[in-house]
Structures are given as structure tokens and as C-alpha cells.
Amino acid sequence: VDLSSKIQNTQFKNLFLNASGIHCQSKKELEELMNDHYSGGLVTKSATPNSRFGNPLPRYHSLPAGSINSMGLPNEGFQFYLDYVTHSNIQKPTILSIAGMSKEEDLELLHQIQDSKYQGLTELNLSCPNVIGKPQMAYDFASSNQMLKEIFAFFKKPLGIKLPPYFDLVHFDKIAKILNQYPLSHVNTINSIGNGMWVDVEKESVVLKPKGGFGGIGGAIALPTALANVRALRQRLNASINIIGTGGVTSGKDAFAHVLCGANMVSIGTQLYEEGLGAFQRINNELIEIMKAKGYHSLDDFRGKLKEQ
Numbered sequence: 001v002d003l004s005s006k007i008q009n010t011q012f013k014n015l016f017l018n019a020s021g022i023h024c025q026s027k028k029e030l031e032e033l034m035n036d037h038y039s040g041g042l043v044t045k046s047a048t049p050n051s052r053f054g055n056p057l058p059r060y061h062s063l064p065a066g067s068i069n070s071m072g073l074p075n076e077g078f079q080f081y082l083d084y085v086t087h088s089n090i091q092k093p094t095i096l097s098i099a100g101m102s103k104e105e106d107l108e109l110l111h112q113i114q115d116s117k118y119q120g121l122t123e124l125n126l127s128c129p130n131v132i133g134k135p136q137m138a139y140d141f142a143s144s145n146q147m148l149k150e151i152f153a154f155f156k157k158p159l160g161i162k163l164p165p166y167f168d169l170v171h172f173d174k175i176a177k178i179l180n181q182y183p184l185s186h187v188n189t190i191n192s193i194g195n196g197m198w199v200d201v202e203k204e205s206v207v208l209k210p211k212g213g214f215g216g217i218g219g220a221i222a223l224p225t226a227l228a229n230v231r232a233l234r235q236r237l238n239a240s241i242n243i244i245g246t247g248g249v250t251s252g253k254d255a256f257a258h259v260l261c262g263a264n265m266v267s268i269g270t271q272l273y274e275e276g277l278g279a280f281q282r283i284n285n286e287l288i289e290i291m292k293a294k295g296y297h298s299l300d301d302f303r304g305k306l307k308e309q
């Protein structure tokens with residue numbers, strides 16, 4: 001059974017990635033992830049021009065079937081991550097995630113990557129829901145289109161974008177129409193489901209400090225939304241644009257479902273945070289068992305072949 005996959009010309013020994021933000025912020029986390037045998041690639045925490053502490057704590061809370069977070073983009077700063085992915089003992093392909101505070105900052109970071117010797121993949125995060133006062137750019141179709149036009153005027157290295165979930169088929173049509181105009185290496189869908197709320201009934205209180213308790217929802221409860229976004233975008237995007245399926249993956253079964261909907265690679269976020277790096281080995285093994293039972297030898301045997309009723 002072969003779990004290898006690729007994004008454009010970058011070959012991964014297996015389809016599993018960490019979701020950006022999970023186990024990829026500090027040097028220690030990155031080193032452990034780089035040396036982990038069971039994940040095929042490494043995605044950095046979204047980097048901003050300068051390092052950030054992020055939002056006040058508590059800013060993460062486990063839920064009965066997932067998580068809610070309002071981290072606020074804590075990270076070591078762009079130069080740290082660019083240095084890491086260009087100078088460290090690279091054992092697997094990397095995706096450098098960036099998230100400027102404005103279009104100008106995004107363009108500046110991309111110019112720096114274009115002018116650097118980094119040869120890996122880059123992912124522009126257009127969907128962070130937790131920076132106070134900053135909307136999720138990818139919900140603004142005109143701005144996203146304008147941004148991509150300006151980016152592809154100069155950026156020639158592989159570039160993907162991290163999308164928020166959409167909840168309306170017309171919105172899938174609109175965003176796909178925009179994305180199909182650009183030579184993207186991939187889209188990564190979904191980011192957390194923005195601005196959810198969790199209540200501690202005993203304390204009669206919200207559970208997060210920032211933004212009055214509103215935060216991005218992830219984990220098992222996000223799987224139906226994640227599968228819908230992978231499927232809808234696969235049905236609409238040019239075949240040249242690969243898809244990283246993110247959201248709700250807790251088992252080999254969930255990973256299989258993402259690939260069936262069309263995912264080329266699969267990211268694990270909440271489950272990786274809650275279980276630790278062992279989640280990669282467990283989910284790898286579970287997926288292999290499922291493929292063996294079904295007589296599949298590679299992901300291409302079933303990728304995107306979701307049947308309709």
C-alpha cells in the first residue's frame with residue numbers, strides 16, 4: 001500500500017501534514033515534526049513580519065468533539081520560519097505559511113520569499129478568524145481576486161492559499177471562478193470554522209478570553225464542513241490546482257473520506273494537538289488497513305471517486 005502523494009512537482013512520502021498552527025510554532029516543535037517518521041511534510045505556523053505573543057489567555061479550549069481557539073497568530077516572526085525552512089536539516093518537503101496583517105504585508109513577505117533561496121512550497125493564509133479587527137480576507141471575493149492578481153505579477157514559486165469554509169454553493173462557484181484564473185499549486189481547505197462560541201454552563205461563562213469568547217472551531221465536529229469544501233472545490237477547480245484537505249481528521253476513516261472527496265494531502269490539527277505526534281502513526285496505520293481491506297494499492301485508486309446516490 002502506497003500513501004505517497006504530491007503537490008504540483010513536490011513529492012511527499014505520505015499524504016499527512018500537520019495543520020498550520022499545530023506542533024509547528026517553536027524550534028522544538030518544528031524539529032520534532034521534521035524528524036517524525038509518519039508525517040509526509042511539514043507546515044509552519046503562519047508567519048507575520050514580526051514575532052507576536054498573540055491573544056490573551058485562555059485562548060484554546062478542548063470541546064467534547066473538537067476545539068475552539070482564538071490564538072491571535074502567535075509566532076516567532078517571518079525571518080525565523082524562512083531561516084528554518086531554508087537552513088535546517090530538511091528531511092521532508094515544507095510549506096511555509098504566511099499571514100500578513102494587510103495586503104501590503106502579504107506582498108512584502110511574498111517578495112522576500114521570491115527573492116530568497118527557499119525552494120519549497122508557500123501557503124498564504126487568507127482565513128485567520130482570530131486577529132481582532134481583521135476580517136477573513138477570503139470572504140471578500142473582490143479583494144481576494146485583486147490580491148491574487150498582484151501576487152502572480154511577481155511571485156513565480158509554488159504558492160497555495162488557506163481558505164476558510166464556505167457554506168453556500170454560490171460561494172463555492174464564486175471562489176473557484178477566481179482561483180481558476182491563477183497558477184496556484186494548491187488550496188488548503190478548511191481553516192477553522194470562524195467565530196464559534198462555547199459556554200461553560202456551570203460558570204455561566206464563555207471559555208476563551210479574547211473577542212468575548214468567539215473562536216475558530218476545529219476537530220471532529222468540523223468534518224462534515226471540511227468534506228463538503230474539499231468535494232465542492234474539487235468539482236470546480238482546475239485539475240492543476242491540488243487540494244490539501246484539512247478539518248476533522250481523527251482517524252484513518254476520516255482521512256479516507258477526505259481523499260474520496262478529492263484531497264491530494266490531508267492535514268491533522270486538533271487531533272494532533274490533543275493526541276501528540278503519535279496520531280500520525282495511528283492514522284497512517286488505520287488508513288493502510290482500510291485500503292488493504294478494499295483492495296486499493298495507492299491513493300489514486302480512489303481519490304475523488306466519491307459516488308453519488
Ligand SMILES: O=C(O)c1[nH]c(=O)[nH]c(=O)c1Cl
Nearest residue numbers: 070071072073128130192216
Ligand atoms: O488564531 C490563530 O493564530 C489562528 N487560528 C486558526 O484557527 N486559524 C488560523 O489561521 C490562525 Cl492564524
